Amino acid sequence: MKHVVLIRHGQSLAQQAAKHHQNGSGKSKGSRYSRKNDPELQDCFLSHKGVQQAIDLSRNEILLKYHFDLICTSPLTRAIATTCLWQIYSLNHPRHHDQQQAEGAGSLVLPSSSVAPNTAAAAAAVTPIPIVVRAEISEAGSRIPENQGRRVHVIVKDLKEKLSSYSTNTTTLASSSFLLDEDWIDFSMLPDSWPNVDCGHGGMLESFTTWLNSRQEMNVAVVCHCHVIRWLLRNAIDRVPNCEPIECILTNDGRWMLKSDFLKK
Numbered sequence: 001m002k003h004v005v006l007i008r009h010g011q012s013l014a015q016q017a018a019k020h021h022q023n024g025s026g027k028s029k030g031s032r033y034s035r036k037n038d039p040e041l042q043d044c045f046l047s048h049k050g051v052q053q054a055i056d057l058s059r060n061e062i063l064l065k066y067h068f069d070l071i072c073t074s075p076l077t078r079a080i081a082t083t084c085l086w087q088i089y090s091l092n093h094p095r096h097h098d099q100q101q102a103e104g105a106g107s108l109v110l111p112s113s114s115v116a117p118n119t120a121a122a123a124a125a126v127t128p129i130p131i132v133v134r135a136e137i138s139e140a141g142s143r144i145p146e147n148q149g150r151r152v153h154v155i156v157k158d159l160k161e162k163l164s165s166y167s168t169n170t171t172t173l174a175s176s177s178f179l180l181d182e183d184w185i186d187f188s189m190l191p192d193s194w195p196n197v198d199c200g201h202g203g204m205l206e207s208f209t210t211w212l213n214s215r216q217e218m219n220v221a222v223v224c225h226c227h228v229i230r231w232l233l234r235n236a237i238d239r240v241p242n243c244e245p246i247e248c249i250l251t252n253d254g255r256w257m258l259k260s261d262f263l264k265k
Contacts, residue, residue, distance in 0.1 A: 001250070003066070003248075003249065005220070009082040009223060009242065014144070017041065036146065041146050060243075062245040071132070072221070073134070074139065077150070077155055080133070081162065082243065134189060136199065137222065138197070140227060151194070160180055234256070
């Protein structure tokens, strides 16, 4: 039996565009996209709100209860970026801290730090949680641009550029560089054919479940997507909000259960 926390990525730029399109409000402030099918949204990054949601995971009360042995993430940029931001701010800031509001409208609320390392070497001295990228937990629906993956070297280059813009000091900048330069994120399990892989269907998710159950780690976080989470839990939940951790149990025979339901048995 494993304790697994499922996390939907932070709000993506495509989600943001879809929300404003549905509301009839056109482009959102600070965005040049008005619809989620815009080809420029291929494997897109997080919105400003999504970045904040990912950073907030570093102080999430549910996640702070766990000492994770492993993090699995989808290979789509919005999931990897969520994982990176969560871990960068978790590494650089103590578990219990105050918040400080950066100046200016729409600014990010970042965790304060009094004991954070300020070099990549210091960041390396902190034992990071292994991060493994798994194609099986990518989102289905390849006709939608944000679900169209990219080659690993393109993802890594893009993430370095994007994450550096959200690194507010030498501490977080060093950690983001360390995370992507030192093979902290393990892309080696992606098939050679990635991104030309049919993902998100039942067979792939059953394969992921079997693989995860074969691992020795007992406390695992999985950063993925709405439809993946709903399939794994057999639609036990109606809504899957961004960056709201869902505590689960993965039984030895491969059944996924909400932890609350498991404890009732």
